[in-house]
Amino acid sequence: MGKHKHLIIGCGSAALSALKQIRKVTSEDEIKLVTMEDYPPYSPMSLPYLISGRIKESDIQMIGDDYLDQMKATLIEGERVDSIDTQSKEVNYDNGESDIYDTLLIATGSEPVKPAIRGLDECGFLGFHTIEDCKKLLKELEGKTSVGVLGAGLVGMEVAIGLAERGYQVTIVEKEPRLLPLYFDEEAASLIRDIFLNQGVRIMTGKEVSEVNRKKGKVEISFSNGDPVNVDVLVTCVGVKPRTTFIKDAGIAVNNGILVDRRMMTNVKGIYAAGDVAEAPNFFTGSNGLNPILPSAVKQGKIAGSNMAGQEVEYEGWLPMNTFNFFGHLAISVGKFTPSRGDEVLFEKEPNKPHYKKLICRDDRLLGATFLDTDIDAGVFRYLIEKRVDVGSYKEILLNFPGETSLWLMLEAERKETISLEA
Amino acid sequence: MSTFYDTIKIEETSCPADCLICQEKCLDIKQDMPAECSGIKAIHLPEVNFHTAVTCNQCGEPACEEVCPTGAITKSSVDGIVRVNEAKCLGCGLCALACSYGGIHYAAGAKRVFKCDLCNGDPQCVGACPQGIISFIRSRPVLQYLHEDLFRMGTPLCLGCPAELALRFTMKVMGKDTFLFGAPGCVVLLICGMGTGTFYLGTCHMSNMTNLPSTAAGVKRYYRKMGKDIRCVCFAGDGCFVDVGFQPLSGAAERGENIICICYDNEGYMNTGIQRSGSTPYLGWTTTTPVGITQRGKQMPPKDVPLIMAAHQIPYVATATIGYPEDYAKKLTKAMAVKDGMSYIHLLSPCPTGWRSSTDSAIDICRAAVETNYFPLWEYERGEYRFTHIVDRPKPITEYVRFMGKFSHIDEDIKELQQLVNRRFAIIKSLTEIKEPAGN
Numbered sequence: 024m025g026k027h028k029h030l031i032i033g034c035g036s037a038a039l040s041a042l043k044q045i046r047k048v049t050s051e052d053e054i055k056l057v058t059m060e061d062y063p064p065y066s067p068m069s070l071p072y073l074i075s076g077r078i079k080e081s082d083i084q085m086i087g088d089d090y091l092d093q094m095k096a097t098l099i100e101g102e103r104v105d106s107i108d109t110q111s112k113e114v115n116y117d118n119g120e121s122d123i124y125d126t127l128l129i130a131t132g133s134e135p136v137k138p139a140i141r142g143l144d145e146c147g148f149l150g151f152h153t154i155e156d157c158k159k160l161l162k163e164l165e166g167k168t169s170v171g172v173l174g175a176g177l178v179g180m181e182v183a184i185g186l187a188e189r190g191y192q193v194t195i196v197e198k199e200p201r202l203l204p205l206y207f208d209e210e211a212a213s214l215i216r217d218i219f220l221n222q223g224v225r226i227m228t229g230k231e232v233s234e235v236n237r238k239k240g241k242v243e244i245s246f247s248n249g250d251p252v253n254v255d256v257l258v259t260c261v262g263v264k265p266r267t268t269f270i271k272d273a274g275i276a277v278n279n280g281i282l283v284d285r286r287m288m289t290n291v292k293g294i295y296a297a298g299d300v301a302e303a304p305n306f307f308t309g310s311n312g313l314n315p316i317l318p319s320a321v322k323q324g325k326i327a328g329s330n331m332a333g334q335e336v337e338y339e340g341w342l343p344m345n346t347f348n349f350f351g352h353l354a355i356s357v358g359k360f361t362p363s364r365g366d367e368v369l370f371e372k373e374p375n376k377p378h379y380k381k382l383i384c385r386d387d388r389l390l391g392a393t394f395l396d397t398d399i400d401a402g403v404f405r406y407l408i409e410k411r412v413d414v415g416s417y418k419e420i421l422l423n424f425p426g427e428t429s430l431w432l433m434l435e436a437e438r439k440e441t442i443s444l445e446a
Numbered sequence: 447m448s449t450f451y452d453t454i455k456i457e458e459t460s461c462p463a464d465c466l467i468c469q470e471k472c473l474d475i476k477q478d479m480p481a482e483c484s485g486i487k488a489i490h491l492p493e494v495n496f497h498t499a500v501t502c503n504q505c506g507e508p509a510c511e512e513v514c515p516t517g518a519i520t521k522s523s524v525d526g527i528v529r530v531n532e533a534k535c536l537g538c539g540l541c542a543l544a545c546s547y548g549g550i551h552y553a554a555g556a557k558r559v560f561k562c563d564l565c566n567g568d569p570q571c572v573g574a575c576p577q578g579i580i581s582f583i584r585s586r587p588v589l590q591y592l593h594e595d596l597f598r599m600g601t602p603l604c605l606g607c608p609a610e611l612a613l614r615f616t617m618k619v620m621g622k623d624t625f626l627f628g629a630p631g632c633v634v635l636l637i638c639g640m641g642t643g644t645f646y647l648g649t650c651h652m653s654n655m656t657n658l659p660s661t662a663a664g665v666k667r668y669y670r671k672m673g674k675d676i677r678c679v680c681f682a683g684d685g686c687f688v689d690v691g692f693q694p695l696s697g698a699a700e701r702g703e704n705i706i707c708i709c710y711d712n713e714g715y716m717n718t719g720i721q722r723s724g725s726t727p728y729l730g731w732t733t734t735t736p737v738g739i740t741q742r743g744k745q746m747p748p749k750d751v752p753l754i755m756a757a758h759q760i761p762y763v764a765t766a767t768i769g770y771p772e773d774y775a776k777k778l779t780k781a782m783a784v785k786d787g788m789s790y791i792h793l794l795s796p797c798p799t800g801w802r803s804s805t806d807s808a809i810d811i812c813r814a815a816v817e818t819n820y821f822p823l824w825e826y827e828r829g830e831y832r833f834t835h836i837v838d839r840p841k842p843i844t845e846y847v848r849f850m851g852k853f854s855h856i857d858e859d860i861k862e863l864q865q866l867v868n869r870r871f872a873i874i875k876s877l878t879e880i881k882e883p884a885g886n
Contacts, residue, residue, distance in 0.1 A: 036513075066515035066516070068515050068536075068538065069516050069536055069538075077536065077537070077557075078516070078536055082533055082534045083515075083516050083536075084517065085516060085517045086517055317513060317515055317540055321544075345543075346538070346539035346540065348539055348552070348557065351554055353539065353554040355539075357543070396554070400542060400545070400548035400551070401543040402509075402542055402543050402544055402545040402547070402548070403545075403546060403547070403548050405544075406546035420493045424493070426489075427490065427491040428493075429548075430489050430500055430548050431491050431496045433546065433547065433548070434498070434500075438458070
């Protein structure tokens with residue numbers, strides 16, 4: 024019998040996290056990663072920072088040159104997976120080659136959604152997800168002054184910041200009534216909006232784009248409601264979707280993403296999925312869903328890696344969370360940001376100041392926390408939610424002194440190990 | 447592969463309200479660090495009377511490192527410090543979201559993260575703390591003593607027994623070229639097995655309690671005759687070395703046999719049902735020194751066998767515990783260097799089953815034994831006694847007995863136990879003050 028062979032499709036955060044974990048458990052198994060990219064591994068979330076010029080392209084590499092050697096892994100660059108044969112345990116590439124595997128991890132991440140807007144192709148659709156996209160945008164920007172950003176999700180907002188910092192006139196267009204609808208509540212979003220406006224960023228929310236046209240070297244954005252807007256360059260950041268097209272006939276269950284159980288395994292034994300491509304259980308409800316953020320990718324990759332290497336480790340489920348820094352401000356959201364019926368909401372806001380605190384609790388547990396420009400340790404709040412720490416009698420001081428109280432509760436929980444396991 | 451590194455330890459005792467000295471010291475040194483991002487933070491929450499300091503744990507598997515999208519955060523394999531490479535840092539703040547312990551801070555103004563870097567190995571907050579609450583625990587140097595593990599995975603001993611850890615550690619220090627001798631007792635299950643198969647991967651022999659050093663000495667002499675210098679080590683409990691096998695131990699010491707005898711002292715015959723031994727402490731409960739109306743545990747003090755062995759004037763005698771592994775490793779190394787006689791190490795080894803202590807407390811007990819002077823760490827080397835670990839402020843004996851049920855009946859008589867501890871400590875102290883006789 025030969026060595027056990029792990030094949031990982033993708034080379035992003037989930038893939039690298041799985042690689043590290045497999046290697047931690049087993050020193051002998053063979054590990055191979057395949058990526059469609061021609062670049063050394065990077066995270067798409069660093070790309071907006073290339074726009075602002077905060078970081079150089081050479082500095083966004085996630086791993087050192089000798090890392091894969093250390094990990095005794097091989098990386099094949101520039102190969103796309105065409106199909107998977109789960110019977111013969113074989114992966115076929117678009118160049119006609121193929122690979123066999125004993126365990127397979129699909130960590131292909133996501134690709135930008137291309138909205139069905141008339142004229143988008145003619146105006147040169149510009150998504151923002153790969154280093155190639157980023158280079159294309161930087162090239163487009165040469166000699167231009169105004170940029171339209173379609174979509175006010177985290178990517179769109181980060182791109183907008185990068186562009187604004189470089190002196191471009193930026194217009195953000197969002198069809199939802201508020202910014203960052205997937206990460207922040209209305210209050211926080213409106214405070215963030217004010218800060219963006221102060222920085223000279225134009226914001227158009229609740230605007231449905233009906234069509235785009237190229238007119239006299241400019242891109243005209245027309246809306247189903249209101250006057251059109253002209254920009255030099257249009258970049259589309261309306262969200263991402265799992266990159267799953269290649270598995271269509273493989274018999275692997277796919278909803279929006281690849282469905283996985285708590286071990287990150289698909290319905291096919293030996294095949295796992297992690298990261299943006301996977302639809303994993305939600306921390307609160309246990310039902311499957313997408314959560315395309317980096318911390319989830321790392322965690323899921325680690326869980327998948329453990330199980331691939333023969334351990335039995337279960338995922339506690341993903342939690343929505345993010346930290347968003349913009350123009351010297353910091354917004355943090357961990358867990359729930361809109362309450363369900365029966366949830367308790369604690370809230371503090373100072374008028375005319377970008378300062379905001381909100382906690383969502385149910386019974387004695389914290390379910391969500393949102394902060395704007397508050398000196399707290401975000402990870403400690405994540406800990407309190409994930410460990411279901413009893414905050415019962417301390418909700419008020421947790422709101423009033425969030426930094427100190429969260430640390431105290433965390434240290435007490437660590438010390439006493441009074442971590443409740445009930446949901 | 448697990449590795450040990452240095453770390454800052456912050457005592458659980460409360461800091462004075464409003465004290466900010468550690469934090470100020472940190473900010474004083476790290477000039478570019480914003481106040482809210484201090485490498486060590488003083489935390490004051492008077493509402494619940496909570497006053498402490500928080501800093502980076504320099505985790506073994508840092509969550510901040512795992513989540514960093516550009517690999518800007520790395521844990522050094524040399525000094526174990528988790529550092530941020532500013533050139534690669536996006537300032538995305540995900541690390542602060544990943545860290546559960548408040549060890550890394552995002553500065554919105556500076557758009558980057560800050561964290562403790564242990565001042566590159568000499569953390570200044572430690573000396574600055576007027577309460578002595580912050581200490582710098584250096585664990586790395588112990589590595590230089592350790593070779594490969596000579597035991598299989600797993601243990602047949604009771605849950606939480608440190609004797610397994612101690613023997614595993616001992617053989618990691620001693621290395622392969624060692625002939626290990628055991629006698630009936632708990633750890634013999636590890637050495638030779640009792641229907642369980644052996645856990646030890648090296649050469650070993652199980653002898654009787656009554657002839658352990660004699661057997662080892664015979665094997666040693668045989669090999670010497672064959673022109674080989676083989677290290678012969680006896681590892682047995684207090685039942686053997688303090689009681690049943692004391693005579694052969696004393697005899698081998700007096701004859702100058704070049705063997706190493708290590709007594710793991712769990713203060714009783716734990717293997718056979720928790721009977722008293724010559725090493726059972728004053729007032730200690732065992733099944734043969736019960737607690738009732740006429741008797742409250744053992745009524746007489748234990749033999750001080752390490753002192754008795756030193757009185758044999760063999761080349762090397764020491765006390766040790768696995769709670770101070772580096773101290774123990776140093777002593778093993780000294781014992782191994784002796785070629786002209788016996789070395790004896792007396793190793794305190796708490797017994798969760800027999801001492802009625804919780805299974806996660808053995809190391810705490812080892813440390814408390816030293817910190818209360820119940821079991822001072824000292825060595826006797828060719829005529830000279832010295833302490834190897836000075837306890838500046840010894841804790842009261844209550845800090846030791848509180849860990850275990852075998853002392854749970856103690857009330858007023860705690861004073862007598864304290865006096866006994868003080869007296870024994872004073873004896874060793876006086877021995878360490880003996881100067882070499884003039885003209886020698």
